[in-house]
Amino acid sequence: MQAGAAEATPGRATRSRSLRAQRETLFYVLISPWIIGFLAFVFGPMMYSGYLSLTKWNLLAPPQFIGMGNYQQLLHDPLFWQSLKVTTIYAVVSVPLGLAFALFLAVLLNQRVRGLSVFRTILYLPSVVSGVAVSVVFMWVFNPSFGIVNSILGYFGIKGPGWIESPTWALPAMILMSLWSVGGAMIIFLAGLQNVPPELHEAAQMDGAGMWRRFFRVTIPLLTPTILFNLILSIINQFQIFTQAYVMTNGGPLNATLFYVFYLWQNAFQYLNMGYAAAMAWILFLIVLVVTVAVFATSRKWVFYQGGE
Amino acid sequence: MQTRADVAMKAVTYVLLIICSAGMLLPLLWMVSSALKPNYEVFQFPPQWIPSPVQWSNFPRALNFVPFLQFFWNTILIAVGSLVGSLISNIMVGYAFARLEARGKNVLFYVMLSTLMLPYAVTMIPQYAIFSQLHWVNTFWPLIVPAYFGNPFFIFLLRQFFLGIPRELEDAAAIDGAGVFTTIWRIILPLSWPAIIVVCIFQIQATWNDLLGPLLYLNKESLFTLQLGLQYFVGQYTGGWNLLMAASTVILIPVLVMFYFGQRLFIKGIIVGGVKG
Numbered sequence: 188m189q190a191g192a193a194e195a196t197p198g199r200a201t202r203s204r205s206l207r208a209q210r211e212t213l214f215y216v217l218i219s220p221w222i223i224g225f226l227a228f229v230f231g232p233m234m235y236s237g238y239l240s241l242t243k244w245n246l247l248a249p250p251q252f253i254g255m256g257n258y259q260q261l262l263h264d265p266l267f268w269q270s271l272k273v274t275t276i277y278a279v280v281s282v283p284l285g286l287a288f289a290l291f292l293a294v295l296l297n298q299r300v301r302g303l304s305v306f307r308t309i310l311y312l313p314s315v316v317s318g319v320a321v322s323v324v325f326m327w328v329f330n331p332s333f334g335i336v337n338s339i340l341g342y343f344g345i346k347g348p349g350w351i352e353s354p355t356w357a358l359p360a361m362i363l364m365s366l367w368s369v370g371g372a373m374i375i376f377l378a379g380l381q382n383v384p385p386e387l388h389e390a391a392q393m394d395g396a397g398m399w400r401r402f403f404r405v406t407i408p409l410l411t412p413t414i415l416f417n418l419i420l421s422i423i424n425q426f427q428i429f430t431q432a433y434v435m436t437n438g439g440p441l442n443a444t445l446f447y448v449f450y451l452w453q454n455a456f457q458y459l460n461m462g463y464a465a466a467m468a469w470i471l472f473l474i475v476l477v478v479t480v481a482v483f484a485t486s487r488k489w490v491f492y493q494g495g496e
Numbered sequence: 497m498q499t500r501a502d503v504a505m506k507a508v509t510y511v512l513l514i515i516c517s518a519g520m521l522l523p524l525l526w527m528v529s530s531a532l533k534p535n536y537e538v539f540q541f542p543p544q545w546i547p548s549p550v551q552w553s554n555f556p557r558a559l560n561f562v563p564f565l566q567f568f569w570n571t572i573l574i575a576v577g578s579l580v581g582s583l584i585s586n587i588m589v590g591y592a593f594a595r596l597e598a599r600g601k602n603v604l605f606y607v608m609l610s611t612l613m614l615p616y617a618v619t620m621i622p623q624y625a626i627f628s629q630l631h632w633v634n635t636f637w638p639l640i641v642p643a644y645f646g647n648p649f650f651i652f653l654l655r656q657f658f659l660g661i662p663r664e665l666e667d668a669a670a671i672d673g674a675g676v677f678t679t680i681w682r683i684i685l686p687l688s689w690p691a692i693i694v695v696c697i698f699q700i701q702a703t704w705n706d707l708l709g710p711l712l713y714l715n716k717e718s719l720f721t722l723q724l725g726l727q728y729f730v731g732q733y734t735g736g737w738n739l740l741m742a743a744s745t746v747i748l749i750p751v752l753v754m755f756y757f758g759q760r761l762f763i764k765g766i767i768v769g770g771v772k773g
Binding site: 316 | 505506510512513522526539543584585591596598604607611616617618621622624625626642646648701704706711723724730737740744751752755756762
């Protein structure tokens, strides 16, 4: 197909132009699956959901246009605000806590001690599993009377709380649980740490900088691009928390774990308020967009690129 | 020579590593321990770590309570179906982004990367609407077909890997008159198996752990995946935790085994996907 077209055109200039055109065609042929997928599963649905968010639709009858009605209703929906609040608290606490923990583990794994690969495997292990089974296991781990967390607290004479059965402690339980799967961020931090040139540490040490000073003045600045990457990834991830609410608490007790995506799903597939849920989806999109852009915008101030790469 | 401070640092590092590893393993050990206990022992306080007697029969009992074999088979079908699509599409697109030049390539590349940040919940409702118009609800298609249209994370990962392969090999093949698909098949693929295995592992893992997709599209018990099946089991079963833990153990084991054998590649994949951007 390509060869025939090239041979048919005489003259060097036209020939090279058509060769280039051919290569361009080939590029677009090869990426066509992604382009079709982008239009059919991302861009198209986004536009469609923008329209749906302006309608009342229960899947059975055709959508009925109601203008900004859904958005107005959202403003007066206490559960919407509750879901936004719960998810924001969850993200604001679990993201920095998770990143700090991941960095701490990465620093430990970056020391020269024996058996590192075994520790690395164990620390990363929890991150490969997720889904219903993990939530079921954590329901049992957090069981107020017979769970392992309260048993261990019991050894120290502390009477553990009701965890996922208590409106006060359900959200902290979810945050604790999120610390279990920081392995991905940990590995990325570890790779970042291994890229820190040892000469810089040696130079700082000669200047009399202690361990902490070197960590905060040498390691952390060089690690800022990695921190930025992990920060964005984990914000987006934490905003999407769903399975835990669905399996462990059903959004309760007293809506204490009514996470945003869970409430969105409830509206769409339990109450069949598709238009209303589409409006929530658009708001989620705007939130993620604004947060990401804001993080990138401030990153100019705090991210340091080695060698200006 | 080691100073006393160095030795102390090492000791502290060990202690911290051991405490953290123990904490990470705790839920999994607790799961296995509970899965092997007789029911009366599950509700014992303080809890026993080593079950006595060890009750292996929990496993067959849990697996027979709901048709887990059927759920397992369904999950395998979806995993294999989407894996094939994922490999074909992501290798093609990744190769194009790595090697071919065209106007608009950079813009498209950034558009593709930005879709990495799009939560599934945002496109979930219109996608459902589209698939239900196609009468694909209660079939595996909505869970398989999207994999044939590329995944930005995998495309990026493969592109990064392809960029590291020396171009001369492909040039030689081109002189011999090889087309692009022949080049990919004969030259690129044999050199990129580590990256391809990484994509396989991540793709299978994603299918295995997915709850939201199957929850939307599969409402018949005979079509359930393992994740839905376990949730269904939780809803149906009102007995002790030992059988629930047995079922959870069985569902987690394949992924853990896959991780154990592929861990180097697994970790490499995260680093390539994460840092070299």
